[in-house]
Amino acid sequence: MSPSPEPGSDDTVAAPGIERAVALGLTRDEYALVCDELGGREPNEVELAMFSLLWSEHCAYKHSKKLLRTLPTEGPAVVMGPGENAGAVDVGGGWAVAFKVESHNHPSAVEPFQGAATGVGGILRDIFALGARPIAVLDSLRFGEPTSERSRYLLDRAVAGIGHYGNSIGVPTVGGEVVFEAPYETNCLVNAMALGLARTEDMIRSAAAGVGNVLVLFGASTGRDGIGGASVLASAELDAADESKRPSVQVGDPFEESKLLECSLELLSAGLLVALQDLGAAGLTSAASEMASKGDVGLDLDVGLVPLREADMEPFEIMVSESQERMLCVCEPDKVDAVLALCEKWEVNGTAIGEVTATGRFRVLRDGEVVGDMPVSGLVDDAPLYDLAPERPVAGGGSLYPAPVALPGLPDDVHGVLVALLSSPNLASRRPLFEQYDSIVQSRTVRRPEEADAAVLWLREMGDGAPAIATSIDGNGRRVAADPYWGTVGNVLECAANLACVGARPLGTTNNLNFANPEKPHVAWQLTEAVRGLGDACRALDAPIVGGNVSLYNEGAAGPIYPTPVVGMVGVLADPERAGRLGFARDGDAVAFVGW
Amino acid sequence: MKLGVVTFPGTCDDADARIAAGMVAEAVPLWHRDADLRGVDGIIVPGGFSYGDYLRAGAIARFSPVMESVVAFARDGGPVLGICNGFQILCEAGLLPGALLPNTGLRFVCRQVDLVVQTTATPFTSTCTVGQVLSIPAKHTTGRYFGEVAPEQVVLRYAHGHNFNGSQDDIAGVVNAAGNVMGLMPHPEHAVETLTGGSADGLALFEGMTRVAVA
Amino acid sequence: MRARVLIRPKAGILDPQGVAVERALPALGFAGAGNVHVGRMVELDVADASQLEEMCRRLLANPLIEDYEIEMISDAPAAA
Amino acid sequence: MRARVLIRPKAGILDPQGVAVERALPALGFAGAGNVHVGRMVELDVADASQLEEMCRRLLANPLIEDYEIEMISDAPAAA
Numbered sequence A: 001m002s003p004s005p006e007p008g009s010d011d012t013v014a015a016p017g018i019e020r021a022v023a024l025g026l027t028r029d030e031y032a033l034v035c036d037e038l039g040g041r042e043p044n045e046v047e048l049a050m051f052s053l054l055w056s057e058h059c060a061y062k063h064s065k066k067l068l069r070t071l072p073t074e075g076p077a078v079v080m081g082p083g084e085n086a087g088a089v090d091v092g093g094g095w096a097v098a099f100k101v102e103s104h105n106h107p108s109a110v111e112p113f114q115g116a117a118t119g120v121g122g123i124l125r126d127i128f129a130l131g132a133r134p135i136a137v138l139d140s141l142r143f144g145e146p147t148s149e150r151s152r153y154l155l156d157r158a159v160a161g162i163g164h165y166g167n168s169i170g171v172p173t174v175g176g177e178v179v180f181e182a183p184y185e186t187n188c189l190v191n192a193m194a195l196g197l198a199r200t201e202d203m204i205r206s207a208a209a210g211v212g213n214v215l216v217l218f219g220a221s222t223g224r225d226g227i228g229g230a231s232v233l234a235s236a237e238l239d240a241a242d243e244s245k246r247p248s249v250q251v252g253d254p255f256e257e258s259k260l261l262e263c264s265l266e267l268l269s270a271g272l273l274v275a276l277q278d279l280g281a282a283g284l285t286s287a288a289s290e291m292a293s294k295g296d297v298g299l300d301l302d303v304g305l306v307p308l309r310e311a312d313m314e315p316f317e318i319m320v321s322e323s324q325e326r327m328l329c330v331c332e333p334d335k336v337d338a339v340l341a342l343c344e345k346w347e348v349n350g351t352a353i354g355e356v357t358a359t360g361r362f363r364v365l366r367d368g369e370v371v372g373d374m375p376v377s378g379l380v381d382d383a384p385l386y387d388l389a390p391e392r393p394v395a396g397g398g399s400l401y402p403a404p405v406a407l408p409g410l411p412d413d414v415h416g417v418l419v420a421l422l423s424s425p426n427l428a429s430r431r432p433l434f435e436q437y438d439s440i441v442q443s444r445t446v447r448r449p450e451e452a453d454a455a456v457l458w459l460r461e462m463g464d465g466a467p468a469i470a471t472s473i474d475g476n477g478r479r480v481a482a483d484p485y486w487g488t489v490g491n492v493l494e495c496a497a498n499l500a501c502v503g504a505r506p507l508g509t510t511n512n513l514n515f516a517n518p519e520k521p522h523v524a525w526q527l528t529e530a531v532r533g534l535g536d537a538c539r540a541l542d543a544p545i546v547g548g549n550v551s552l553y554n555e556g557a558a559g560p561i562y563p564t565p566v567v568g569m570v571g572v573l574a575d576p577e578r579a580g581r582l583g584f585a586r587d588g589d590a591v592a593f594v595g596w
Numbered sequence B: 001m002k003l004g005v006v007t008f009p010g011t012c013d014d015a016d017a018r019i020a021a022g023m024v025a026e027a028v029p030l031w032h033r034d035a036d037l038r039g040v041d042g043i044i045v046p047g048g049f050s051y052g053d054y055l056r057a058g059a060i061a062r063f064s065p066v067m068e069s070v071v072a073f074a075r076d077g078g079p080v081l082g083i084c085n086g087f088q089i090l091c092e093a094g095l096l097p098g099a100l101l102p103n104t105g106l107r108f109v110c111r112q113v114d115l116v117v118q119t120t121a122t123p124f125t126s127t128c129t130v131g132q133v134l135s136i137p138a139k140h141t142t143g144r145y146f147g148e149v150a151p152e153q154v155v156l157r158y159a160h161g162h163n164f165n166g167s168q169d170d171i172a173g174v175v176n177a178a179g180n181v182m183g184l185m186p187h188p189e190h191a192v193e194t195l196t197g198g199s200a201d202g203l204a205l206f207e208g209m210t211r212v213a214v215a
Numbered sequence C, D: 001m002r003a004r005v006l007i008r009p010k011a012g013i014l015d016p017q018g019v020a021v022e023r024a025l026p027a028l029g030f031a032g033a034g035n036v037h038v039g040r041m042v043e044l045d046v047a048d049a050s051q052l053e054e055m056c057r058r059l060l061a062n063p064l065i066e067d068y069e070i071e072m073i074s075d076a077p078a079a080a
């Protein structure tokens, strides 16, 4: 094992260097900027790993941040807007509903069961990191045509994974959508949305504060999950045997998460925490530096204190590990014992691993020795932002996508056409899928899948006269491909119409922008237009965007996916007894057609 | 009248069971590490995924301190109702005959099913009639009943066409020989109010439970 | 000492996992496979091998529906 | 020929089942057990043992997260 370098000193082990930085996804210009952040020296292993993650598209939103700033994020109902772990809207009586959608497209393409399962686990942690109890999950899935064996396999395993996680943790999965279209054949989309309920005054933010306060890591131990990309750092010793030790697949453990959830909520209700944050993509690196950045403080974090699943992990591996089911909190020093006692009660590991400092620097130590030292602001705020170079594809330039599959040989009688439509993959009943989800746990589901256009959830915790919320998730890649602006507007309107059908007024919107490579001018144009449509539609509906996620570079061997914004909405209805439903209820009722 | 509802790590239908119990009695939470039954008159072992259902559903939970007390309580004739994971735990603990195996379809299924009452000679079904059909949701991956059980111990069967898990002789719920311990795979606590339940048919089992508990 | 416990569904009890594998194999082009059964395997270090039998009966297997078989893999504790 | 395939979580991959069993054993009075891992076992008759390797890769195991090991149990087909 190599000795830990003293950052900046002359006897450091050679810095990994620019070629490794490029292999990790930084550009040469970005590498120069990283050196500037470090006062002119090159980053060591730990620092390079951390910068390359935090300056990645995924964490820094380098190509989308400027666009996202144009979205409407304010309104009377907004309790928490974008920037926190999830957004939240006021549902009256001092209560708020937190919600967010997130993608797990790539992990699901690699290992659909675990990829989809950990996608659900991740979005649930975002919700309870705010102090909200998760009350529902929805999923939005896209695969290639079901004639492909691979698409059927991905569908089958992704649905099983979502069910496994949601069912085991006791959060109902109440709605979603599944679409089969060729552009998703080699790049499936697995987006999951979660909702949670909290008393507004009990919600907590993620900003670390209070010099001398203690950083406690709790939940699962840290292993080599998800280190895949960063493993080029260790390539000096990397032979085939080591490679197999660095599985890139993260395995979810919903049982651990259910304990983590109860433990987190009890820590908050006991008033023991200053801040709370989940560990998601980029693990400790992103959780800790974002907490520090939001609180405008520094952190000292000792990786030697982190409980490990494998003893011989390098500091950089500990910092970038994406092991699931972990949370990071900040508490006052005299509360540490009480925090650890609650962890013990819920049978989760809890360990003090660092403290808040006034230095504004993120110092990584191992057993007291400094192995990385970076400015927090540089890590979190200084990643370069790029302007898109949008260009509308020229008319007549040929289709960017394979022609959609036509329904073969439609019969010419109405009955036959109806049967053909109902048995086509994109219209057929989803019952075999949603029956794999527990849609009723928590005793609040007023409208289950198939009973209405939106799921309806009764907020029974709110006591007498408790209202219900309605929620729906929708996307329509093909229409957005045909016209990114109007396609996205239609997408938002569909979601709102689903809420209207059960009698709910929209309060807020979340979204996941699944697009191809934004460095391509036509994709940049699709993205720009879609975001413009999203903003306009949400403004028109008074349903501001309170959170969301961006997933770019969705291109497979078969080309780019359709531009696929996925929109999730939450609305409120005062009287759950009056929630609308699908289906003609009684003989003799009149049938009316409304709309245009 | 107090009905205790047990919570293990990983239990997830405990809050629902407390809501149901609260409609007929005072619901008292019982914690798995705590052998004290807090003076309850009846016990519900609810559904969910105790200990993640790792190894075998119910296998680990049955060794908790609270289960030692539950076993003693049951042997003394106290009414105990195991729902879904709770049924699996009671079988593993030897309080009920048989075992639950993976559904023949190997998948988790969440579905409203019809159950036919086979006997009213148990407290749990004492308010029902023989042949009565109860509409109650079921949701599980491991619910295929298998075991040697006397016909009079079969309390509920799936109605024709509703046995999705492959249970032997359509068995959905059984009692012990003494008649005071019942287990069933479907979830009566998710059928106690029409707003969220689709039906309120499940309430009968909880009401029945309180009748003996008084005695 | 490291031990391995093999746990199988008892003969005569439907093993839907085994059936599913048996059905899937020909579809993948593997002919001639049959009598497929899927069970569990638990591997563990133990200080006292004489406890294994009881561990199996009480926790690792459910004797009503499963058979088990204990194999010793090594006398020295295995590495993590 | 009858074969047995042992399938375990790859080293370094989280094995929540193993962890759960390891935590449960001391509570049952079994001290000194450790390094517990839970895997699967598939037993089957095959006509052509050379196919086993590919069967494992394509169906029986998930090579991304699982290792497998093939053992021949007997050369004659086993009884049901």
Ligand SMILES: Nc1ncnc2c1ncn2[C@@H]1O[C@H](COP(=O)(O)OP(=O)(O)O)[C@@H](O)[C@H]1O
Residues within 6 Å of the ligand: A138, A139, A140, A141, A173, A174, A175, A176, A177, A178, A427, A428, A429, A430, A431, A433, A434, A437, A448, A449, A450, A451, A452, A453
């Ligand atoms: N992936 C999914 N997860 C959960 N529920 C789903 C999923 N796909 C579809 N559903 C549910 O199935 C029902 C019918 O779905 P769909 O055919 O897409 O109808 P709609 O046009 O109303 O969206 C809805 O209740 C929907 O929420």
